[in-house]
Amino acid sequence: MKSQRLVQGNEACAHAAMYAGCNFYAGYPITPSSEVMEILSYELPARGRVFIQMEDEIASISAIIGAAWGGAKTLTATSGPGFSLMQEGIGYAAITETPCVIVNCQRWGPSTGQPTKGAQGDVMQAIWGTHGDHPVIVLTASNVRDTFEMTVRAFNLAEKHRVPVILLIDEVVAHMRENIDWPEPGDLEVIERARPAEAKGFRPFAGDAFLPFGAGARFHVTGLAHGPEGFAVSDEAAAKELRRMVGKIMDRKVELAMADRYLLEDAEVGIVAYGITARPAQAAVDLLRAEGVRAGLLNLKTLWPFPDHLVAEVSERVGLIVSPELNMGQLVREIERAAAGRCAVRAVGRVDGHLLTPAQIATEAMDALRAGADRGMAERSAEGVRA
Amino acid sequence: MSEGYRKFLRMKQLPHVWCPGCGNGMIVKALLEAVGELGLEQDKVVVVSGIGCSGRTPFVLDFNTMHTTHGRALAFATGIKLANPELKVIVIMGDGDASAIGGNHFIHSCRRNLDLTALIFNNGIYGLTGGQLAPTTPTGKRSTTTPTGSIDAPFDLVRLALGAGAGFVARTTSFDHKVMASLMKRAISYRGFAVMDILTSCPTYFGRMNEVAEPYDMVHYLRDTTSAMHDCTCGETDEAEDPVVAGAAALMSTGVFRDEAREDYGTLYGRKVAAAVERQRSAT
Incomplete structure (x- = not known):
């Protein structure tokens, strides 16, 4: 055991x-x-x-x-x-x-x-x-x-x-x-940094292989913009290295994305939460379901690179995304960007030093649904007037 | 420079960035002489620098080199040395680098006594940013941020290092080139935290702002504002009577102010680890 x-x-x-x-x-x-x-x-x-x-x-x-x-x-x-x-x-x-x-x-x-x-x-x-x-x-x-x-x-x-x-x-x-x-050795994968095939001629900034000091190659490390050898570069060469560096993470967005899903399959309301707030958010899903609202939770574990595709997927299926955070609205900007207008997005922030409660999140979701319904009705009648 | 030391230079990275008349080249020559004469293994030498004119030194040195952030070279070096105690870690800092933005790391490195050699290229001004006031600029001297003369009291880096507890403390100037290499050999060989305050000439900024613009005059300024060599280990000076330590001198004393054998941090940590491992073993 x-x-x-x-x-x-x-x-x-x-x-x-x-x-x-x-x-x-x-x-x-x-x-x-x-x-x-x-x-x-x-x-x-x-x-x-x-x-x-x-x-x-x-x-x-x-x-x-x-x-x-x-x-x-x-x-x-x-x-x-x-x-x-x-x-x-x-x-x-x-x-x-x-x-x-x-x-x-x-x-x-x-x-x-x-x-x-x-x-x-x-x-x-x-x-x-x-x-x-x-x-x-x-x-x-x-x-x-x-x-x-x-x-x-x-x-x-x-x-x-x-x-x-x-x-x-x-x-x-x-x-x-x-x-x-408690994880036993071997239960979780542990990855070690790759070493270059050969120390001699090692270029310190030419890929994912890593060699420490004193291991058979002498090289330069600097915070200046630098090329593969570690020496300062500027202009297009600097741009090229910066794009490579940022790209090696941003281009792996899908591979790096990690999230837990809870009752999202049939959801009409998606709560996108992370960290401690994912816990009251999950309870809020149950509260909403008890009220007859088909809610679900996307619990993000990777915040950057932001998993656009996971949020986009939710936004295609739901009418409303609720974004609860213990701040005045930070990740919600990324969520709105990824949802790209496909659904409404409601930010729920709390900054009094206490956790969001399930009831708060559920109430905000209900409120947003009602507001959306009212707006929908208003828009439809406006359309009717124009027609 | 004799051919023997070419192997310590990255010829492809030359010429260096320093101005004509800069004293840093003299310091680097002494450093390479010291490393050569000590017979250090080139692959096991690490030179770490901060930001500023001095920070550019490792670019041209064919060791393991690391050009870090402003003021933090000692903290980076602390990590390198503790992670791999086999490496010989030499830290090059400027005076502002070491005692303004990096002052906290400097005093704590002095008290911690990890086996590092700290060489401070002290030109009394911020050179790379264009000649602004440094914490070492003498009172009354001009800089681009004290155009009418400084009212600030300068740091005496030797006294600072002595007060913070460094085990080896010396000062020399780029004028005293002949003794510099031998002092560096002592500093590098010292087991523990060794500090060398090396007064160096900056005719471009310090000199032009203070009527010693000619490199020749600037070198003589170093000679004329410092007093003769002392060595605390030869019984030539009593620390309390030393004009620098006593705080009374218009001249900066040069020489060795402290050279005391004491256990370095690595030795103490090794003992602590051995005891902890043993405790763990007997508990299981």
């Missing part, structure tokens, strides 16, 4: 990182992410791996990037203010195609905000936080088991595509305890 453990999201994240082979953690304490680093401060040395507490979050992201080029599988975990400080480093990781994982336990913001309250306000920052066009993958998780699996997936994608991967959880998932089936 599988062993089960009653753990927090942050605990699941720390153990999943080790499961994935993480052998280097650098971080700076911040609520509500600190348990990740506290656990790893004990567990990593016990496995002969490296843990270091740095002087700030800027140093933390810099250290994990350096460690990746030293040959390590690296992680840092933080929250809002720390995540803001890491943005320049994330850009450096992106342009140097450095495999690394950044966990952001979202809390209410901006600024110090409400450190112990959950939120989903960092979605756009995770995608666009560093300056310039850049490749990045953003994942999320709505429960403790998901947090384990998505942490392992974050490492796998970072390794496979040589890209910084951001896992967005939130204060509630981070601190909530759930009994989960």
